[in-house]
Amino acid sequence: MANTRVEVTLSGIHSRSENTVRVSRDFERGRAGAQELSRAFRDDADALFALQKSYGFSKVSDGQLRWQDPLRPISEVTGGLVISADLSRWFDTNTFYKKPTVVGELEVTGWDRVGSSLIDYRPDQTSGLKNRIAFLPGPYTLASLVDDKFYNSKNELVTAFCKVLEEIVSSLLRSGVSCVQFNEPSLVYGEGKASQIGSKELSNYRRGFQNMLSDLPVELRLHTYFGNSAPIVSQLAGIECITTLGIDFTQTPISELEGSSFNGKMVGCGCVNSRNSLVEDPKWVAEFAANSVALKGASGVTILPSSDLRYLPRDYADRKLKVLADSASLLRRRLEAVQ
Amino acid sequence: MREGKQKLFPVQEIGSIAKPGWRVKGVSESARLGDEQIAEAMLWGRRLKVKDYGKLVELLERRSHSACAPTLEEKNQVREWSAIYALRLFESAGLDVVYSGEQWRVEMYEHLVQNVEGFRLLGSVQSFDNKYYTKAAVISTPRFVHPIYLDELKFVQKHTSLQIKVPITGPYTLVEWSFDEFYEKRLKSRSPGTDVQKVSFKARREFMLDFVGNVLRKEVELLASSGAKSIQIDEPAITTKPSEPEMELFVEAINELTHGIDGVTFSLHNCYSDYGLLARFVPELKDITLLSLEFANRDSSEYGIDAHSRPGYSDLRLFEDAGYKGSYALGVEHIHDYMGRPGDPRNAQGQDILETPELVRDRILYATKVVVDPARIVVNPDCGLRTRSWDVAYSKLLALSQGAKLAREAFE
Incomplete structure (x- = not known):
């Protein structure tokens, strides 16, 4: 048990600080310039780096604070996509995104130019x-x-997007990123326990993912959230090139995973709720993570927020980071004691 | 709303309009009023023929020279003047049903949680791009502590002779936009190990029904006993969680809020939602007789009263087919930034589209073809015009009332 890996990371886009909120609002109203806004984002990212560093995070992120929505930078650098002016709801949240329309063959046209400014x-x-x-x-x-x-x-x-993502990941690699997590809420979002993806679609998805992304010298992770992942966990864990499979445990009862196998992957234990401000007790999180690492075929655990922390005010999002770090320390001590 | 039976297509605003610069800086603890804001107050005072607006200008000028923060009395005076300006704006534009433009409220959600016990404001969360909203958490059972909308109603009653509609924030939206640091925790402590989703839903239901029973119903009773004849329940969040149990919960909460309140017409406002889902549940809302919905956002800006020209209004059929028998407050004007659609940027000026009276007319006339009885149509913008400047809002409201007049003439 002492060799069981215990890691901590974010799950996606982090919450903007109140200062960045203020400056970006001023920017919209013409009361702040682009440079001031850029400086606010940089300061914000620096603070987040420092926090992750001080908490001993296994992998660190800038929080992708400049991203206006989780699709936008991809839409902006992909030829064949036109971004709509109208807003669409982002799953069952009170946040919105600009839905892109596919009007031609997808190809990356400017990630190095645009993308690098977004991370x-x-x-x-x-x-x-x-x-x-x-x-x-x-x-x-x-x-x-x-x-x-x-x-x-x-x-x-799906196959076309796999090719697009392969190019984007290659670009990120050149910029120093060593691990990419793909977030896939659409695989599990929906009412009830049934998978939202058919078996043929799932096979195609696995094949596309494997073919396009497995040759890259980068660690790949997959996270599913906003729904119950239990019906498809074993199939997703069968994707060879991923090291970690994330589960949103605010939506997935852990008891429903007893028959599933993680096939040697790490469990991405999304038990820290990114959509509620109630700050979890690290002891409870450590206990939950210990149970998740005991699931069949699990090789370790990454404790993470259930989804992006952008749904919380920054102060609360940062408090959740501390919970992640504290719970990981508790779990590591517990596993060492077992040995 | 149907009180004005003799007049077809009565015109109203949905609720909020932008706060003028003098209103924002006039109540700010730190921002200093400048010449620009004072000029704005003078301009609109003259334009709208606001009685004694010079007194507002005097107040603003005094404030602009003061190094001290405004007193509570000064803040209240500024808020009152801004409500009067909003009323005059609506009256001048020819509206039949008016309110304060929600000038007394910070914002529809924040105003409510700030005036109720049991909530703590936490901070800003992104809505989209560089737009944010403030979120609160429920931390104990919500309790009514003092009237939330009553003073505003009394003020409006005193300052207009037109029909009044009071917008209030609905219980579903309040719960959906709040964090829960109380109900879920309490339920988990009572029955540990229960299915996470079941606990979460049960907690939402307890929260929502407590909020209705302890707070909103009391407020609605107060409004009714103080002469409110028309109350609009704002529920933009209704179909956020598109499931049957959630929709049934919404219906339960609204029925609980409105039942047995005599002498009041209740309307429901919703926008940018899944109307296919909403339509199935609207007939179950026992006391809602007016449904206020956004449609212009879904429409083209071509002229015409055929289905091809009016794609945005086809969703009316969903409600008709579901058996809804009430009236519609029809959104006939776009309220957000307008970036245009392919081949469709008629009358777009920058990020605003200024609908013509003829376009408003055509939207109304097409809707009457769907709902058959023209007396079932009230007209308004898609939602509150708070994202538009006063110039643009005024132009839009003028076009709205002129378009309704053209539609009336077409019928007559």
């Missing part, structure tokens, strides 16, 4: 921190949330 690499802040993690929407979620007027089927679209 704060900040070598001064990350020196000594080799492990950079980035969060991207997964191919199934992208295919589910766009309005497709070009491809003949969703399967074709």
Whole structure:
């Protein structure tokens, strides 16, 4: 048990600080310039780096604070996509995104130009921190949330997005990212316990993911949230190139995973609720994570927020980071004691 | 709303309009009023023929020279003047049903939670892009401590002779936009190990029904006993969680809020939602007789009263087919930034689209083809015009009342 890996990371886009909120509002109203806004984002990212560093996070992120929604940067750098002016609801949250429409063949046209400005690499802040993690929407979620007027089927679209993501991940690698987590809420979102993805679609998804992404020298993770992952956990854990499979335990009863296998993957234990301000007790989180690492086929655990922490005010999002770190320390001590 | 039976297509605003610069800085502890804000107050005072607006200008000028923060009395005076300005704006634009433009409220959610026991404001959360809203958490059973909307109603009653509609924030939206640091925790402590989703839903139901029973119903009773004849329940969050149990909960909460309140017409406002889902449950809302919905956002800006020209209004059929028998407060004007659609940027000026009276007319006339009885149509913008400048809002409201007049003429 002492060799069981215990890690801590974010799950996606972090919450903007009240200062960034203020400056970005001023920017919209013409009372602040682009430079001031950029400085606010950099300061914000620096503070977040420092926090993760002080808490001993296994992999660190800039929080992708500049991202206006989880699809936007991908939409902006992908030819064949047109971004709508109208707003669409982001799953069952009170946040919105601009839905892209597929009007032609998808190809990355400007990630190095645009994308690099959307992730704060900040070598001064990350020196000594080799492990950079980035969060991207997964191919199934992208295919589910766009309005497709070009491809003949969703399967074709998923495959096309896999190619797009392969290029984007290659670009991120060149910029120093060593781990990419694909977030796939669309795989599990919906009413009831039934999987939202058919078995043929799931097979295609696994194949596309494997073929397009497995050759990259980068650690790949998959996180499912906003729904119950139990019906498809074993199939997803069968994707060879991923090291970690994340579960939103605010939506998935752990008892329903007893028959599933993690197939040697780490469990991404999303038991810290990113959509409620009630701050969890680290002891409870450590206990929950211990139970998750005992699931069949689990090789370790990454304790993470159930989804992006952008649904909380910054102060509360940061408090949850401390809970993640404290619970990981408790769990490590507990596993060492077992040995 | 149907009180004005003799007049077809009565015109109203949904609730909020932008707060003028002098209103914002006039109550601010730190911001200093400048010439620009004072000029704005003078301009609109003259334009809307606001009686004694010079007194407001005097107040603002005095404040602009003061190094001290405004007193509570000064803040109240500024808020009162801004409500009067809003009333005059609506009256001048030819509206039939008016209110204060919600000038007394910070914002529809924050105003409510700040005036009720049991909540703590936590901070800002992104809505989209660089837009945010303040979120609170429920930390104990919500309790009524003092009237929330009553003073505003009394003030409006004193300052207009037109029909009044009071917008209030609905219980479903209040719960959906709040964090829960109380109910779920209490339920988990009572029955540990219960299915997480079941606990979460049960907690939401307890929270919502407590809020209705302890707070909102008391407020509605007060409004009714103080002469409110028309109350609009604002529920933008209704279909956020698109499941049957959630919709049934919404219906239960609204029926609980409105039952047995005599002498009041209740309307429900919702926008940018899944109307296919909403339509199935609307007929179960026992006391809702007016349904206020956004449609212009879904429509083209081509002229015409055929289905092809009016794609945004096809969803009216969902409600008709579901058996809804009440009236519609029809959204006939766009309220957000307008970026245009392919081949469709008619009358777009920057990020505003200024609908013509003829376009408003065509939207109304098409709707009458769907709902058959023209007396079932009230007209308004899609939602509150708070995102538009006063210039743009005024132009839109003028076009709204002129468009309704054209529609009336077409019928007559």
